[in-house]
Amino acid sequence: MFNDRSTPLSLLLTRRSGKPRDMVAPGPTAGQVATILRVAARVPDHGKLSPWRFVTIAADRRAAFGDMLVAAYVAERPEAREREIDEVRAFAHQAPALVVVLSRVDPASKIPPWEQELSAGAATGYLVAAASAAGFVAGWLTGWAAYSPDVIAALGEPGDRIAGFVFIGSPGRDLEERPRPDLAEIVRAW
Numbered sequence: 001m002f003n004d005r006s007t008p009l010s011l012l013l014t015r016r017s018g019k020p021r022d023m024v025a026p027g028p029t030a031g032q033v034a035t036i037l038r039v040a041a042r043v044p045d046h047g048k049l050s051p052w053r054f055v056t057i058a059a060d061r062r063a064a065f066g067d068m069l070v071a072a073y074v075a076e077r078p079e080a081r082e083r084e085i086d087e088v089r090a091f092a093h094q095a096p097a098l099v100v101v102l103s104r105v106d107p108a109s110k111i112p113p114w115e116q117e118l119s120a121g122a123a124t125g126y127l128v129a130a131a132s133a134a135g136f137v138a139g140w141l142t143g144w145a146a147y148s149p150d151v152i153a154a155l156g157e158p159g160d161r162i163a164g165f166v167f168i169g170s171p172g173r174d175l176e177e178r179p180r181p182d183l184a185e186i187v188r189a190w
Helices: 010-012 030-040 059-076 082-092 114-134 149-155
Strands: 051-054 097-103 138-139 161-171
Touching: 010 082, 010 114, 030 051, 030 097, 030 114, 030 138, 051 114, 059 149, 114 138, 114 161, 149 161
Parallel strands: none
Antiparallel strands: 051 097, 097 161, 138 161
């Protein structure tokens, strides 16, 4: 039963992340991305706050996105070398599809900020799982751009934080299995 990828549990038990730099076309269509995002929006959300937002970066906007990343990087690191700048620009062009997940905490809510942030993390995880269920591979990255005030300002609103950059596409090479924790080391009865 669990070896059949058509069952939800089997899919989740075999899901693996892909490296965005190794992803190739085809990627999800706009309709598939919309479905993936509908799944991501179904996460536990104490208080019904929707404390997350999704920003899609279409293929025809990747060059402008790359320019914004480079400008932010150079503003923070004026001594940046050309190789670093090339790597920042390349980040913007990985994988056929890109969704940025923003964590948006409502400080006036009675729901603790930590619970709101956990919901944003869950939304990102559901997004990755939904991409896998749709037949694609996804990679959730952060890095310097997720913490850059200029990048956050370009993508969100005051107070937002970037939960992650989720790249989606088809694997350009076999996915590697990474070591998984031994349940005996991470689970205990009380």
